[in-house]
Amino acid sequence: MVKPQPTPETAPYWEGARQGELRVQRCGACGRHYFYPRPACRYCFSQEVHWVTVSGRARLVSYVINQRPMPGLEGLSPVVALVELDEGPRLMTNIVGVEPTPENLPLDLRLQVCFQDDVPVFQPEGVTA
Numbered sequence: 001m002v003k004p005q006p007t008p009e010t011a012p013y014w015e016g017a018r019q020g021e022l023r024v025q026r027c028g029a030c031g032r033h034y035f036y037p038r039p040a041c042r043y044c045f046s047q048e049v050h051w052v053t054v055s056g057r058a059r060l061v062s063y064v065i066n067q068r069p070m071p072g073l074e075g076l077s078p079v080v081a082l083v084e085l086d087e088g089p090r091l092m093t094n095i096v097g098v099e100p101t102p103e104n105l106p107l108d109l110r111l112q113v114c115f116q117d118d119v120p121v122f123q124p125e126g127v128t129a
């Protein structure tokens with residue numbers, strides 16, 4: 001599986017994933033969580049930002065099902081999704097643990113983070129990997 005290359009901005013995210021934790025940044029000035037990682041708050045531009053571990057609970061906002069295998073990404077879930085964490089940030093991810101059909105993927109479906117090869121992905125709540 002192709003692994004994303006950590007950069008200095010994203011290193012704490014990948015370090016968290018190795019430890020089975022989903023981490024995002026939270027602004028100390030306005031208290032909001034945000035993603036993707038950046039050195040200043042996306043809402044108020046404060047640089048007083050911290051990495052925090054979030055619940056890993058989310059809802060399904062949007063997705064596509066890739067019908068064709070992607071070269072080099074054969075092991076990857078075909079479901080590429082936009083999810084919204086309970087803490088607010090949205091992120092692009094893969095959905096696993098479910099047959100990739102629209103019937104199984106209603107919008108607002110409750111999701112829970114899990115990890116595949118140290119990469120955060122999401123599965124429907126109540127599914128055990």
Ligand SMILES: [Zn+2]
Binds near residue numbers: 029
């Ligand atoms: Zn802020």
